Amino acid sequence: AKDHGRGCFHFFTKALQEASEFRAHLASDLRHALELRQLEVYYQPIIELNSGEIHKAEALLRWKHPAHGCISPSDFIPIAEDSGMIHEIGDWVFMQAVQQVRQWQTVWGETFQISVNMSPAQFIGEKNNHRHWLDKMQELHLLQNSIVIEITERLLVSEDAKIMDKLLNFRDVGIEIAIDDFGTGYSSLAYLKKFDIDYLKIDQSFTKNLAPDSSDLVLCEAIVVMAHKLGLKVIAEGVETQEQHNLLHSIRCDYGQGYLYFKPVPAGEFESLFIKRTCK
Ligand code: C2E
Ligand code: CA
Ligand code: CA
Ligand code: CA
Numbered sequence: 001a002k003d004h005g006r007g008c009f010h011f012f013t014k015a016l017q018e019a020s021e022f023r024a025h026l027a028s029d030l031r032h033a034l035e036l037r038q039l040e041v042y043y044q045p046i047i048e049l050n051s052g053e054i055h056k057a058e059a060l061l062r063w064k065h066p067a068h069g070c071i072s073p074s075d076f077i078p079i080a081e082d083s084g085m086i087h088e089i090g091d092w093v094f095m096q097a098v099q100q101v102r103q104w105q106t107v108w109g110e111t112f113q114i115s116v117n118m119s120p121a122q123f124i125g126e127k128n129n130h131r132h133w134l135d136k137m138q139e140l141h142l143l144q145n146s147i148v149i150e151i152t153e154r155l156l157v158s159e160d161a162k163i164m165d166k167l168l169n170f171r172d173v174g175i176e177i178a179i180d181d182f183g184t185g186y187s188s189l190a191y192l193k194k195f196d197i198d199y200l201k202i203d204q205s206f207t208k209n210l211a212p213d214s215s216d217l218v219l220c221e222a223i224v225v226m227a228h229k230l231g232l233k234v235i236a237e238g239v240e241t242q243e244q245h246n247l248l249h250s251i252r253c254d255y256g257q258g259y260l261y262f263k264p265v266p267a268g269e270f271e272s273l274f275i276k277r278t279c280k
Helices: 002-033 073-083 086-108 131-139 161-172 215-229 242-250 267-279
Strands: 039-048 054-065 069-071 113-117 147-152 176-182 199-202 233-236
Touching: 002 054, 002 073, 039 086, 039 267, 054 073, 054 086, 069 073, 073 086, 086 113, 086 131, 086 147, 086 267, 113 176, 161 176, 199 215, 215 233, 215 242
Parallel strands: 054 113, 113 147, 147 176, 176 199, 199 233
Antiparallel strands: 039 054, 054 069
């Protein structure tokens, strides 16, 4: 029994050890990823459902690892959070996005907007003074509402009073705020009264199974009605089919984002997509 036990234990720890070794290995590679230019920001268009127009895009980070290929942000962002590298990486993404939005506004108009994901770790702790973000925005003479930050409900239910101050600082310089993965985090909606929010992003888990008479459609419609009464706009994520699009449009959802329209693409490709579309 002892052997058997030890055998299982060994097997178990070996798998764990390999996983944690792999993680440590990625963490050490990630340290050099920025300087080696392995990170790239992709952009995914966000479509206004009524008009079909595109005035927004979400910045999504990609890591092209020389040995392991493209590593998903869902895998390496947690590593960046644990190791503290999220600060440096987050700063870099933000700087890329503000320069990109400035450039695209000169081509497609001043209402063009880019949204950037922010981890809770980027708000918490003393390290997090975003003064240099605000300085960069001033330096570029960025207009109000050029940048949206996407945060999760998890951040807003924390008791940390400084989070409110930080969000207010962002709002003061004209940054808008979106709640990402809305509906998946916490049951309390009290934070919607407390914080000044601009967008709710309906999580893909609701969009995925949208069908006439589905409970997900009822939930999406309730979210849209509530959001509109509170003065917020709604973006549905993960729209993959024409039927999902039609249903979302029928319940007056404001924006859609998903493979049905466009996948996330590098900045250069985004420009050619956009030019094709506007020439149609
Ligand atoms: P998210 O913010 O919820 O981003 C949406 C994810 O859905 C993206 O995955 C996007 O590529 C994917 N997606 C878009 N349309 C569709 C669709 O029609 N179907 C399906 N199945 N998926 C779709 P991605 O790019 O792999 O990013 C995963 C997560 O990593 C993001 O989820 C976000 O939480 C995080 N992330 C990405 N970039 C950054 C970043 O710069 N900073 C931080 N802190 N997190 C980031
Ligand atoms: Ca997001
Ligand atoms: Ca999301
Ligand atoms: Ca998500």
